[in-house]
Each structure stands twice: as structure tokens, then as C-alpha cells.
Amino acid sequence: MLTDTQIKEIKELQSECEELDGIQLKLNWDMLKSGGDEHLLHYEDGVLAAFLGIYGFGSKAELCGMVKPSFRRKGIFTRMLNQALAHCKDTYREILLNAPAESRAAKELLKKMPCTYSISEYQMKWAETPLEEDNLVSLRPSEPEDLTLETQLDVLCFGFLEHEAGPYNRSLKREENQDFIIIEYKGKSVGKLRVSHSSGEAWIYGFAVLPDYQGKGIGRDTLKKIVLKETGAGFPVFLEVEAENEHALRLYESCGFKAFHVQDYYQVQF
Missing domain, CATH: 3.40.630.30 (Gcn5-related N-acetyltransferase (GNAT))
Structure with missing residues (x-):
């Protein structure tokens, strides 16, 4: 350490x-x-x-x-x-x-x-934009029994192997200044995200919704709620999104996020 x-x-x-x-x-x-x-x-x-x-x-x-x-x-x-x-x-x-x-x-x-270009990641910051919640979802703190869902979301949405996702989530829970949030839609837990607070900023990570529930406006309403909550508490809000995920990029832009830096990733070849 x-x-x-x-x-x-x-x-x-x-x-x-x-x-x-x-x-x-x-x-x-x-x-x-x-x-x-x-x-x-x-x-x-x-x-x-x-x-x-x-x-x-x-x-x-x-x-x-x-x-x-x-x-x-x-x-x-x-x-x-x-x-x-x-x-x-x-x-x-x-x-x-x-x-x-x-x-x-x-x-x-x-x-x-010995590497090849893999992907680019956009770092985005929320700009002052009028937002109105759609009231499609409710948000609550993650509980220990949500680990199964959080693991499933990492496997389905981020390419983790199942035996890796559980330990990874448990290690995240040991970090300080993190809010782990579960997204509920019509009484069912369908997604998650994490908000990290550091140096007076709020960063959104691990934002995922179960594939069967995507395309219903859940992500947009969740994002609006988080932005309103964090800015109301005085935090500027940031996030990261991979360039290949055009749908996510458009979603964030529609809610007022603007890219300010780009990180390129290269995969090592052995």
C-alpha cells in the first residue's frame, strides 16, 4: 500500500x-x-x-x-x-x-x-442543462444481498467472468467515499452504479442495466436523478464511457454531459 x-x-x-x-x-x-x-x-x-x-x-x-x-x-x-x-x-x-x-x-x-489499439474512452463532465426526472425508477443503497445482481450485471454488461465479478465487487465495497446504488424499475432490481467522491468531485462508474430492461428510459431517468442529487450537494459530476458504446455516449450527451478528455487503450499481445 x-x-x-x-x-x-x-x-x-x-x-x-x-x-x-x-x-x-x-x-x-x-x-x-x-x-x-x-x-x-x-x-x-x-x-x-x-x-x-x-x-x-x-x-x-x-x-x-x-x-x-x-x-x-x-x-x-x-x-x-x-x-x-x-x-x-x-x-x-x-x-x-x-x-x-x-x-x-x-x-x-x-x-x-507489442500492442494494438483497442478502444478509446471519453471522460465527460456535466454542463448546466435543465433536467426533469421521468419518475420511471427509484434508487436505493446496495445491500449485501444485492451482490448476486451486481455480479450478474458485471458479467452481462462488462465482460467479467462470473468467478471474477464477485471478488471484484467485494474489493470495491472496501473503498472509502463510494456510494453503491441499485436501480429499481416497477418493483424489480434491474441495474446498478457507483458514485465515487474525491477531491470535491463526483464520478459515476459501473453504470449498468440488465439487457432485458434496456431501451425503456431506465438509464436516462437514473442519470438525471444522480446528476440532480450530486449537483444539489455541490459536486460537479463526471463519468467515463467507451467510444464503441454509441448508445451510451448519446445518452450522456442528451443529459448534458460533454467530453473533455479522451484516453486511448492498447491491448498487449504476447
């Missing part, structure tokens, strides 16, 4: 890299602070020169990192990445390298790696 000093150093390094490169790195701060995953840190003369985060999602791992500008072009990150891949290939069945779409340095490095 990262120490408070290491977390401070990573934040300072992130700010330096983002300011110089004009990008936004996806370091999954809720996961970094909660521990549980393995991360690589490289120091030179007592200074944090590079960081590589390894984030596990069931049988899938996402890797994202950075190098202090004054320590670049020394092969530091390539060595760290090879070390991380050697660690991950026996643990995960899918490994994705995450790079901000605007990062030239990342794209140059990826050209040398």
Missing part, C-alpha cells in the same frame, strides 16, 4: 507532467488511495522519477504511468513497463496500456511495444 509521502510525490509528478504535456493522466486515485494493487515507483537521488500504476479489474489489468520530464529518454519507463508486463501476464488474461490521446510521448513509446 502506498504511503502518504508516496501519494504526495505521485500527485506532484502528475501535475508536473500534465502541465508540461497538456494532457490528463488517468491514475484512478480512488484505487491508489485504497491500496490493494501493485504499483511501481522509480527514484533517482531521492526524487520520484517515474511511476507506473497497475489497476486490476477482474481478469483485466490497466497500466498507466509517467516519467518526470528531466529523467525522460533514459529508458526508465520502458524497463518499468517490461517489469510490469512480466508480473501481469501470469495473473491477467487481458492487459491494456492506457495513454492520453493527446500524448505524443506515449504514442511514440507504444509504437515500440
Whole structure:
């Protein structure tokens, strides 16, 4: 688990890299602070020169990192990445390298790696837009007995294997500042989502509705309710959506969300 000093150093390094490169790195701060995953840190003369985060999602791992500008072009990150891949290939069945779409340095490095482009993910922020609830659904906190549904939704909607989804959900429940919400439609539990609160922001994750109940306006009404609740509490609201999910992208845009950053993912080939 990262120490408070290491977390401070990573934040300072992130700010330096983002300011110089004009990008936004996806370091999954809720996961970094909660521990549980393995991360690589490289120091030179007592200074944090590079960081590589390894984030596990069931049988899938996402890797994202950075190098202090004054320590670049020394092969530091390539060595760290090879070390991380050697660690991950026996643990995960899918490994994705995450790079901000605007990062030239990342794209140059990826050209040398055994990987192929997989997908792009849009980070979106809600803009001031009039919203009116449709009152199709009701929302309630997740209870322990909802784990079966949450597992089923991860399998059906996010491609998890069944034996992975349960442990993954249980690990999420140990994280702080998370609201786990169940969506009910006509008295039946049909979906879920998670709202993470960090640094004065609310982020929506794991938003899923059972396939048989999609296309009924459930997602739109749920999204409106969450946005109104969080903005009413003073939080700006953010979310992430994969580019291939055009329906979800249009849904979020219709509720006032606008993309502000794009993250590209590359699948490692062994």
C-alpha cells in the first residue's frame, strides 16, 4: 500500500507532467488511495522519477504511468513497463496500456511495444442543462444481498467472468467515499452504479442495466436523478464511457454531459 509521502510525490509528478504535456493522466486515485494493487515507483537521488500504476479489474489489468520530464529518454519507463508486463501476464488474461490521446510521448513509446489499439474512452463532465426526472425508477443503497445482481450485471454488461465479478465487487465495497446504488424499475432490481467522491468531485462508474430492461428510459431517468442529487450537494459530476458504446455516449450527451478528455487503450499481445 502506498504511503502518504508516496501519494504526495505521485500527485506532484502528475501535475508536473500534465502541465508540461497538456494532457490528463488517468491514475484512478480512488484505487491508489485504497491500496490493494501493485504499483511501481522509480527514484533517482531521492526524487520520484517515474511511476507506473497497475489497476486490476477482474481478469483485466490497466497500466498507466509517467516519467518526470528531466529523467525522460533514459529508458526508465520502458524497463518499468517490461517489469510490469512480466508480473501481469501470469495473473491477467487481458492487459491494456492506457495513454492520453493527446500524448505524443506515449504514442511514440507504444509504437515500440507489442500492442494494438483497442478502444478509446471519453471522460465527460456535466454542463448546466435543465433536467426533469421521468419518475420511471427509484434508487436505493446496495445491500449485501444485492451482490448476486451486481455480479450478474458485471458479467452481462462488462465482460467479467462470473468467478471474477464477485471478488471484484467485494474489493470495491472496501473503498472509502463510494456510494453503491441499485436501480429499481416497477418493483424489480434491474441495474446498478457507483458514485465515487474525491477531491470535491463526483464520478459515476459501473453504470449498468440488465439487457432485458434496456431501451425503456431506465438509464436516462437514473442519470438525471444522480446528476440532480450530486449537483444539489455541490459536486460537479463526471463519468467515463467507451467510444464503441454509441448508445451510451448519446445518452450522456442528451443529459448534458460533454467530453473533455479522451484516453486511448492498447491491448498487449504476447
